[in-house]
Amino acid sequence: MPDSEIALGFLWKKLYKQIHLALVEVKNEDNLVSIGVSFPKYSSDRFLGDTLRLFGFTKEDLEDLKLSHWLGKIVDYLIISEIQNVPCDISEYVTFSRKQFKTNVERLARRQAKRKGISFEEALKNYENFKEAETKLPFIMMESMSTGNQMKIFIEKTIKSEFKDGKFSTYGLSKTATVPWF
DSSP states (O other): OOOSSSOHHHHHHHHHHHHHHHHHHTOOTTSOBSEEEEOTTOBTTTBOOSOOEEEESSHHHHHTTOHHHHHGGGGGGOOOOOOOOOOTTOOOEEEEEEEOOOOOHHHHHHHHHHHHTOOHHHHHHTTTTOOOOOOOOOEEEEEOTTTOOEEEEEEEEEEESSOOOOOBOTTSOOSSOOEEOO
16 A cells, blocks of 8 residues: 555565565475466566565465465555455466576675685676676565575566466566466
8 A cells, every 4th residue: 555654665575575484384395386476567667566466276375375474564554355266358377587687796706706716806806897787677675584685586577378387486486387467
């Protein structure tokens, strides 16, 4: 819900963290889940919109998330509808997937130093002329639970003509499994 005191990006960060934690709790041994996300107001010009849909193969998949437990205090800033069936007249499907860019020079240098057995300073010199990738893809700021570092989860939408069954990451994203687009 719109609020003059709380920015939409801040709410996305809080909401998506909780959705991610809920999905981690229901993941299988391959770290995959049967619940996918959709951003109905998505725009490839850096805007996710203000709506998130969760899709499960069954009503029980969605109930097993126990979202009321995970959403806590942010529930005051959300409108949560009851679980509903997908409309019958769906003609398009989409994938929402994470797109990763090589944008953090220090992270790239640390990785190269470890991989090649060279010093961080030497690896950093290899990236002197590195230019960050520019994108207009929308993203959600997240805090890494393992490192505490801030990271951007860039989200890419791809339109598909038919449904493709599959599993999703613990962010509810997939490069292959589709969700209905409406």
